[in-house]
Amino acid sequence: MKVVLDKLTKIFPNKKKNEEVVAVNNFTFEIPDGKLIGLLGPSGCGKSTTLYMLSGLQKPSSGKIYFGDDDVTTLAPEKRGVGLVFQNYALYPHMTVKQNILFPLQNQKVSKEEALRRTIEVAKLVQIDELLDRKPNELSGGQQQRVAIARALVKQPKVLLLDEPLSNLDARLRLQTREEIRRIQRETKVTTIFVTHDQEEAMSISDLIVVMKKGVVQQIDHPQDVYDNPKNLFVSKFLGTPPINVFTGVIKDHKVFIGNDNIAFCDAPDQEVYVGIRPEGFAIDKNGPFKLPVKSIEVMGRDSSIIGERDEAENKIVKAIVNDLIDNPSKVFAGISEISLGIKEHKIFLFNKETEERINVEIKTTLADNKENKLNKVTTKRSVAEKSAGKSEKKVVRKTAKKVSNVVKEK
Amino acid sequence: MELKKLISPETEKIINDKLLELESLYNNYFYRKNYSKNELKKLNNDVSFELRQAKQKLLRADFVNKKAELKSYKDKRRKEIAENQVKLKVDLNNLKKEITIKRKELDLFIRNTYDDAIKSRQEEIKPLKAELKNSKKDKISKNKAILFNKDINTTNSSKISELKKIYKEECAALDLSCKEEIDKEVNSLDVSLSEKDKKSAVKKIKHNISSKYSELKIDKKINLDHEIAAINQNITDAKTQISTDKRFCKDRIRELNNSVLSLVSAKYSLIYKTNNSHLSVLDRMSRYFKETRYSFDWNVFYRENKAWIYLLPALILLLIFTVYPIINTIRIAFLEGYSPLGSLGGQIFPIGFGNFTKVIKYPGFLTALKNTMVLTILTVPISCFLALIVSVFLNSITKFSRTFQTIYFLPYVTNSIAIGMVFAAMFNIVGLQPVAVESYTGSLQIYNQYVDAEGVLRGFTAESWGIVNYLIMLFGGNPINWINVGSSYVANITVMVIYIIWNALPFKILILLGGLQSVNKQYYEAAKIDGASKGTVFWRITVPMLSPMIAYVVITGFIGGFKEYSSIVGVFGEGMGPAGNAGSLNTIVGMIYDSLSSDNYGRASAAALILFVIILAVTLVNLYVSKKKVHY
Known part of the structure; x- marks a missing residue:
């Protein structure tokens, strides 16, 4: 069942301060059928509010919601056919697991045999068929969560909504359970929307990610695209561990400067910019343009990172994960006070200093092995959000792309 | 302050090993004693069980044979048990003697080691305590000097008064200079201006200049307040420092005392373990309380029984006015013919239902x-x-x-x-009257009519039927006599x-x-x-x-x-x-x-x-x- 959100807005009035809180601001999105969508964002960005509006527990201030072709905005939650898994599971403590799962079916007036059959089916799908006679307070956290998912799935909902499903579990169980969610969603093929603030979780299992900040949608894309092609500074900072290094820099004469180092070439007009370089975008290069005074080396098992200091960086700390370190640790050891690094083309992003929007130009660096990676090209490819936005905007995108590519060709 | 560890781990080990030995000996003794008691019982039970089984399963002839068998077996076993018991008594006596000897040895050993340790610990502590008290005096004296030394105190308060005087003088000076400036400016105005213009100009001048000077005054006031606050802060700092120093010393001294007490309690707990592992729990508890009384200390008593002391007044009142009456009631219920005067006079009442x-x-x-x-x-x-x-x-x-x-x-x-x-x-209902319907001449309505035994039709009238009845009558019912x-x-x-x-x-x-x-x-x-x-x-x-x-x-x-x-x-x-x-x-x-x-x-x-x-x-x-x- 595809879900369409049309200019969904939610404003919370505040009588005392005469200030209104805009929780969700003009959210427009078409969710394709059978996909797993992640709503990602920091606390207070409106993702849980969107979820509750989809389920019907909160009414939107304006805008519409469609399940398939039906307008569902004013429909009561019990009639929408939505399954919702709460963050605290909300399992009825006085009923056994079996009765908990049977509850929605009894309200739908399904026959007893059919209801029993369905519960056992769902229990097997979710792997709790041995726990049916226990009460919720006798189960562990992971088991409780599976019961909550089973209760949502048993009524064969059109849409399955999950509110921060993994936040109450310990670290190892989280990895297991998110694979479980993926598996269940693939087997049942229900359109699933889940809310999270953990970008790793969202990146690993979702088909599409929606990044939100303070009620406004920042970017909607496939996970790898959101990572490799962030639209603005917030999205680039939010995704990626360790987080992206942000520098204040200048573009002069088609050259990108951080301090006095000319690290790259691009075709944008002269301006002050934020330069974002992913930690894995550095490579040790004797002739590299980027000079970094080394502070320490951090070993984290899987990779080692160089930690240095530069004034232009935010928080003055720069973290660089360099592949050579693992193989040749002696390269960067005791006593080196400054190291020269080269930067990979596809891991460097330029953002406008005032609007923090991404400057969409082709960037070239002097690093030797840049030939393979061409992901940082100008986005002539229409992203998912732009597809759903309407036909009139497509032409504009094409025109700007053509202009820039012409400029590059001239040079 | 680190105190020596006076009882080496080796001596502790020796004591523990000996205690374990003693315990095992005790256990052995009691196990064998109890086992022997139950042997006869077990024998009887087994035999009777076998008999019952046989009765159910065997034929009569076989059953009789089995019975004779079991009887002979029983007699044999009884003889054996009697012999064993004689042997057992001898063994147990020997065990007892062993146990008492070992117990006394261990008791002496513990007392000696721990007494030495306690004495040495007390001597160790004395100089430390004296040190602490001296250092406390030194620390506190300095701070007390700040607080109570009259010279310094007077200088504190006199400082404050001086500062205030200075402030006042400067304010007066500023006022004077303010007035002078205003006069200057006013005089320097053009004489040719009209009165209105003059007045407004004068106002402006006054306003500007006085605001400037008032700002200066405010700055000076702020400085004054800062300085006074700093002086007061010194005083409060000295006070808090004194209290913390006192508390610090108290705590350290208490720690040192506790080190002695811990040794004492360890000694008595070990002694009571050696001597009393054969007693029941209640006996042990009573002996423990008698032996481990170090010396009666009101502070210790208060600290350990605070809860009961706070509860005592309410408990006493509860006991007198709630618990005692309940028990008394149950008692009186079973005394036939009870009268309080009689019980005061000493009369004894029979108990019964x-x-x-x-x-x-x-x-x-x-x-x-x-x-x-x-x-x-x-x-x-x-x-x-x-x-x-x-x-x-x-x-x-x-x-x-x-x-x-x-x-x-x-x-x-x-x-x-x-x-x-x-x-x-x-x-x-006010004024309810039963009346005979036929002969009634009043103005009130008659309700709830009925025919009585003599065949006369009767009903009820009343002056006022009441709110509820009026409600009922509103909905068309008859009033009810509530x-x-x-x-x-x-x-x-x-x-x-x-x-x-x-x-x-x-x-x-x-x-x-x-x-x-x-x-x-x-x-x-x-x-x-x-x-x-x-x-x-x-x-x-x-x-x-x-x-x-x-x-x-x-x-x-x-x-x-x-x-x-x-x-x-x-x-x-x-x-x-x-x-x-x-x-x-x-x-x-x-x-x-x-x-x-x-x-x-x-x-x-x-x-x-x-x-x-x-x-x-x-x-x-x-x-x-x-x-x-x-x-x-």
Whole structure:
């Protein structure tokens, strides 16, 4: 069942301060059928509010919601056919697991045999068929969560909504359970929307990610695209561990400067910019343009990172994960006070200093092995959000792309 | 300050090993003693078991053979056991001697090592304590000098007064200079200006200059305040420093003392372990308390028994005025013919069930019992159910919820007798007169007509029928004689039931409303998503989550219902029934009061005991049911 959100807005009035809180601001999105969508964002960005509006527990201030072709905005939650898994599971403590799962079916007036059959089916799908006679307070956290998912799935909902499903579990169980969610969603093929603030979780299992900040949608894309092609500074900072290094820099004469180092070439007009370089975008290069005074080396098992200091960086700390370190640790050891690094083309992003929007130009660096990676090209490819936005905007995108590519060709 | 470890781990090991040896010896001794006691018993049991088995399974001839076999086996074993027991006695005596020798050795050893340790520790501590006290004196003296040294103190306060003087002088100087400047400026104005312009110019000048100077004054005031605050801060710092120093020293000294005490307690615990591992728990406890009294210290006593000391006053009053009367009542219930004057004079009363038979034979007992049961069974379930519904509705109201809560809670804060009088006034009929219909010449209407035994048509008239009857007549019914002369039992009970329910509602509503508000709202949201209608939500989610509160309310309701007395007095007065039918609505509590006032203490106590047993039985039934149905 595809879900369409049309200019969904939610404003919370505040009588005392005469200030209104805009929780969700003009959210427009078409969710394709059978996909797993992640709503990602920091606390207070409106993702849980969107979820509750989809389920019907909160009414939107304006805008519409469609399940398939039906307008569902004013429909009561019990009639929408939505399954919702709460963050605290909300399992009825006085009923056994079996009765908990049977509850929605009894309200739908399904026959007893059919209801029993369905519960056992769902229990097997979710792997709790041995726990049916226990009460919720006798189960562990992971088991409780599976019961909550089973209760949502048993009524064969059109849409399955999950509110921060993994936040109450310990670290190892989280990895297991998110694979479980993926598996269940693939087997049942229900359109699933889940809310999270953990970008790793969202990146690993979702088909599409929606990044939100303070009620406004920042970017909607496939996970790898959101990572490799962030639209603005917030999205680039939010995704990626360790987080992206942000520098204040200048573009002069088609050259990108951080301090006095000319690290790259691009075709944008002269301006002050934020330069974002992913930690894995550095490579040790004797002739590299980027000079970094080394502070320490951090070993984290899987990779080692160089930690240095530069004034232009935010928080003055720069973290660089360099592949050579693992193989040749002696390269960067005791006593080196400054190291020269080269930067990979596809891991460097330029953002406008005032609007923090991404400057969409082709960037070239002097690093030797840049030939393979061409992901940082100008986005002539229409992203998912732009597809759903309407036909009139497509032409504009094409025109700007053509202009820039012409400029590059001239040079 | 690090103190030496005086008892080396080796000596500790030796002591522990010896203790374990002793314990094992004790265990051996007792095991063998007990085992031997049970051998005979076991033999008898085995044989009888075998016999029974044989009886069931074998034929008669085989069974007789088996019996003889077993008998011979039994005799053999008995002889063996007797022999063993003789041997055992000798062994046990030897064991005992061994144990006593080892015990005494270990006792001496422990006392010696620990006494040495304690002495050396005490000597170790003395110089440290002296040091601490001296350092305390030194530290405190400096800070006290700051606080109480008159020279410095006077300089402190004199400093402050000086600063203030300086401030005042400077302010005066600033004022003067301000005035001078204003005069200068005013004089330097053009003479040619008109009066109006002059005035406005003068105003402007004054305003500008005075604002400038006032800013300067404010700056100076701020500086002054800072300086005064700094001086005060020094004083407070000195004070806090003194208290912390004192506390520090106290704590250190207490630590040192505790090190000695720990050694002492270790010594006594080990001694008591060596000497007493063969005693029962109670014996051990009594010996422990006698032996380990180091020396009586009020501080220690207070510290260890603080809770009991704070509880003691209330406990004493409770014991005298609550616990003792209860025990006394139970005692009196079983004394036949009890009278308080007699007991004071030393009369001894026979113990028996005479009082209980008196109660059962008492003519008012059956009516009292019947009334109590009827009232309880009628009022408690209805009031609980009504309270549940009212609290659910109160919970869902958003506007004026507080006013409604106040209204529903009013009966709880009102005197029951006063409420009773109001109810009586509502249901009362003034001037009720039975009349013969044919010969009636008055103006009042005749109601409730009936034909009496002689065939005469009669009815009732009254001056005022009362509010409730007027309501009934409004809807077209006949008035009912609720509580006046000749009113029926059913009518009386109805009035009482309404009154008691109305009186008992608020407390129940309070409890249930509190419980409702503690239910997590997410359950309701989850139920909405699961498609539950309001009825399903109520019966399958709200009520089970509220079940602990409901159980509490039902149990306390039953207990309160059995004790009904003041409500009946409120409506009917001390006659406990309508006029002409006094005592028809009496309850068991009323019966108890009547017996007391007629000096039948035995009967009253017995009735009280009977009531207690009834309430206990009902409460136990309630608890049993709630165990099964209440979800926590």
